Amino acid sequence: xxxxxxxxxxxxxxxxxxxxxxxxxxxxxxxxxxxxxxxxxxxxxxxxxxxxxxxxxxxxxxxxxxxxxxxxxxxxxxxxxxxxxxxxxxxxxxxxxxxxxxxxxxxxxxxxxxxxxxxxxxxxxxxxxxxxxxxxxxxxxxxxxxxxxxxxxxxxxxxxxxxxxxxxxxxxxxxxxxxxxxxxxxxxxxxxxxxxxxxxxxxxxxxxxxxxxxxxxxxxxxxxxxxxxxxxxxxxxxxxxxxxxxxxxxxxxxxxxxxxxxxxxxxxxxxxxxxxxxxxxxxxxxxxxxxxxxxxxxxxxxxxxxxxxxxxxxxxxxxxxxxxxxxxxxxxxxxxxxxxxxxxxxxxxxxxxxxxxxxxxxx
DNA sequence: GTATGCTTTCGGC
DNA sequence: TTACGGCCGAAAGCATAC
Numbered sequence: 001x002x003x004x005x006x007x008x009x010x011x012x013x014x015x016x017x018x019x020x021x022x023x024x025x026x027x028x029x030x031x032x033x034x035x036x037x038x039x040x041x042x043x044x045x046x047x048x049x050x051x052x053x054x055x056x057x058x059x060x061x062x063x064x065x066x067x068x069x070x071x072x073x074x075x076x077x078x079x080x081x082x083x084x085x086x087x088x089x090x091x092x093x094x095x096x097x098x099x100x101x102x103x104x105x106x107x108x109x110x111x112x113x114x115x116x117x118x119x120x121x122x123x124x125x126x127x128x129x130x131x132x133x134x135x136x137x138x139x140x141x142x143x144x145x146x147x148x149x150x151x152x153x154x155x156x157x158x159x160x161x162x163x164x165x166x167x168x169x170x171x172x173x174x175x176x177x178x179x180x181x182x183x184x185x186x187x188x189x190x191x192x193x194x195x196x197x198x199x200x201x202x203x204x205x206x207x208x209x210x211x212x213x214x215x216x217x218x219x220x221x222x223x224x225x226x227x228x229x230x231x232x233x234x235x236x237x238x239x240x241x242x243x244x245x246x247x248x249x250x251x252x253x254x255x256x257x258x259x260x261x262x263x264x265x266x267x268x269x270x271x272x273x274x275x276x277x278x279x280x281x282x283x284x285x286x287x288x289x290x291x292x293x294x295x296x297x298x299x300x301x302x303x304x305x306x307x308x309x310x311x312x313x314x315x316x317x318x319x320x321x322x323x324x325x326x327x328x329x330x331x332x333x334x335x336x337x338x339x340x341x342x343x344x345x346x347x348x349x350x351x352x353x354x355x356x357x358x359x360x361x362x363x
Numbered sequence: 364g365t366a367t368g369c370t371t372t373c374g375g376c
Numbered sequence: 377t378t379a380c381g382g383c384c385g386a387a388a389g390c391a392t393a394c
Contacts, residue, residue: 013376014376033381034380034381034382035381036380036381036382038380041379042379042380042381043380043381044380044381044382045381046376046381046382047376059375059376060375060376060380060381061379061380062378062379062380063379063380064378064379064380065378065379065380068379080381080382082382082383106385107375107376107384107385108376108383108384109376110376189386191387192373192374192386192387192388193373193374193387193388194387194388194389195387195388223365224365225365225366248384248385249384249385250383250384250385251383251384252382252383252384253382253383254381254382254383255381255382256380256381256382291369291370293370293371297380297381301380302372303371303372303373304371304372305370305371305372306370306371307369307370307371309368309369309370340380341380341381341382343382343383345383348369364394365393365394366392366393366394367391367392367393367394368390368391368392368393369389369390369391369392370388370389370390370391371387371388371389371390372386372387372388372389373385373386373387373388374384374385374386374387375383375384375385375386376382376383376384
């Protein structure tokens with residue numbers, strides 16, 4: 001059965017939430033920043049509104065540099081409060097959920113949705129529905145967003161991207177091939193740098209090229225499953241279903257160290273809080289992990305990791321403290337530079353529900 | 364040979 | 377002239393299993 005799929009993305013999310021909360025800053029450059037605490041202005045810009053972007057401010061830019069870009073332009077420099085945006089996000093997702101058959105949240109400010117039944121596969125109805133969702137979010141939260149509608153996830157996502165900011169792009173099945181044709185393959189979900197290189201070696205740079213590429217050459221270079229997916233995506237026929245939002249698959253906590261160091265005792269000390277935060281989060285979510293990772297960001301800002309996977313899920317982070325120390329030791333031994341930041345990740349998460357504790361098991 | 368699992372790195376926001 | 381977070385899932389490389 002043909003499906004109708006949408007993708008929604010809130011415009012410059014964190015900065016827009018700040019604008020909605022304090023409309024008087026709307027006409028000024030707004031910079032939502034993560035201050036690392038190491039020096040007065042060390043840290044980066046997380047999100048900037050369009051007014052700030054016009055001056056050259058970009059996500060991930062050092063705060064000191066961004067401030068220079070908006071000097072004399074009366075900028076609003078705001079410290080990021082993730083919890084606040086999460087609350088707004090939850091309310092938005094709830095609003096969207098009411099209008100669609102199925103919602104799959106893929107980030108704090110974006111989601112896929114299936115509206116096959118809600119629209120009876122009619123794309124005019126789909127546009128009206130998208131307008132309704134946008135209006136609901138605007139009326140309830142004073143936030144604008146962009147929506148793409150198409151026959152597959154890949155098409156819907158490309159649509160919302162091109163609709164930014166604040167637009168709706170409806171790509172009907174009939175217009176899909178024409179829509180996809182000029183878009184660079186790198187924009188396709190599932191195409192990273194290596195895959196791009198491989199495709200370029202076949203003379204494939206646009207999705208149109210991909211759709212008409214020699215399938216056997218594609219398969220020889222990329223393997224069966226990836227080439228099959230890519231070919232389907234390029235013709236707008238990929239059939240990745242929208243699925244109910246899943247629980248996160250990993251938790252991590254990264255901190256900036258007070259100063260660059262390779263001293264293991266120093267790093268462990270400063271990571272105490274991160275360990276506690278992660279342990280608490282695991283407990284309150286009633287989850288266990290199988291993989292533990294030590295993360296180091298070096299002075300040159302490259303990231304290095306060491307990880308360990310257990311045979312059985314672990315629910316108590318404290319129980320593997322010694323392993324955390326071991327992983328950091330391995331990590332430190334494998335690099336020559338100091339660490340600037342350090343973190344811990346737990347992944348391969350599973351719910352403790354329906355799982356017996358060891359004590360119960362032995363009874 | 365292809366699928367699967369684990370480890371590490373990358374990229375987007 | 378330099379400057380520089382935190383978090384997530386995806387991608388990619390490799391080893392082993394089938």
